[in-house]
Amino acid sequence: MKYDLVIVGGGPAGLAAAIAAKDNGIDSILIIERDRELGGILNQCIHNGFGLHTFKEELTGPEYASRFIAQVEERGIEYKLNTMVMDIANDKTVTAMNATDGMFTIEAKAVILAMGCRERSRGALNIPGYRPAGIFSAGTAQRLVNIEGYMPGRRVVILGSGDIGLIMARRMTLEGAKVLAVAELMPYSGGLKRNIVQCLDDFDIPLYLSHTVVDIQGKERVEGITIAEVGPDRKPIPGSEIHYDCDTLLLSCGLLPENELSKTAGVELSPITSGPVVNDSLETNIEGVFACGNVLHVHDLVDFVSQEATNAGKNAAKYIKEGKQDASKEVKILPVDGVRYTVPTTVRPEVMDDTLTVRFRVGQVFKNCAIATYFGDELISKRKRPVMAPGEMEQVILKKSQLAEYPDIENITIKIEEA
């Protein structure tokens, strides 16, 4: 099998990338999706709040997905469902399998990685206690309740205040469960403020910051959970324990880009984002292999995933048509002083688009600070931000015209400064 472009993953990133590639002149495209339908995780995100940037209206996850699925169908873009990619070789040969075609390989001119992310599991969290039934990741519970139609439990404690955990606190409450508490290890929430308001405050669900689960009771089924306050060293403080009789523990403790395929392909990964290291065209260290969406770095807003994926699709199309872009120079973008990482990590001033959105996260909560951008040693822009938190992605927009005025710089630095 031969395709110009293979897109691994049919979620929001894969769909937007496919549409952009098609609109930029590529007809031979295959999207490979492991689930039974396109749309990815949006299908289980039945709450509203999606698409305000993209469509200027407030949609639910399935509605947002359906707009992109409709565009894929209209354009006649091919896709395979229930199909698992097993391997991506560095020559862009993709090996996949499903129940009807068996194992097959595809030679692609370009590949877009759009596999998304997965939740941090109990095993990765080192929570002591037995291993009874009743412990779910928040996303698993979300799928059970919203798509499969099952209730995971009746009395619930949630560890982690990521957005999915907050959304599930409300969802379980509306379905008749009692959500007793949300415990968050860090002194700040990992979720969006609006979700704390409308998912916890609206229902008087307590949020305990600087708290973690120290014991899980029950042998067959969860019977109780003990949480305790943690000190600045994140170790439990004896005597601060709170016990809850409950049958369910949901975990919402962070998302990890799913890069097993990228790794075996030889894609260089960032130790901070766990996603590929990419340049301004979202191309990885392997020529013709691009990445976008949550496989690249975990986003808060699907609108930004769609924007990023549109660029990846456009750039992949350009690569297929014109081959590698020659650039004599690659400028590094350095994250320092509170900026944890940037995506992309390099920019090539000669071949970049007119503007480049650099996205990043901060490492702690900052109040009344500013995002400063330096070309070499020279301060180029400083933008005030009343509040910045690790749970909310920030951005800086670089202009090609502005970079052209600084032909000699080797680095761009983005940092947090006092306002």
Add this chain to the structure above:
Amino acid sequence: METRDLICIGCPLGCSLKVTLENGEVTEVVGNTCPNGEKYAKKECTNPTRIVTSSVRVKGGKINMVSCKTKEDIPKGMIFDICKAMENVVVDAPVAIGDVVLADVCGTGVDVIATKNIEAK
């Protein structure tokens, strides 16, 4: 004069709003970045409302549940009544986005509509 601190839930930006009220009337809203923030603040202080989203069972569909929402926002105090009313609703496949799943839920005059297309089996 009374002031209230709110966080706008209009979009994921989550602007911090400061609302000034006089005799129960909103006189000033600051901190919003768009007109929706002012609208939200006024409503939240006088008549708080929410969109309710849920999912209901489907008969004869490729997937057993269809997600749905109240077409417009409903009074915040009625959220649980509305969820209760949706509990035993079953719709027949196929279902298209926008199909009415439950008309005039709890006498609010607002329909509950499907938010996902479900093909028949």
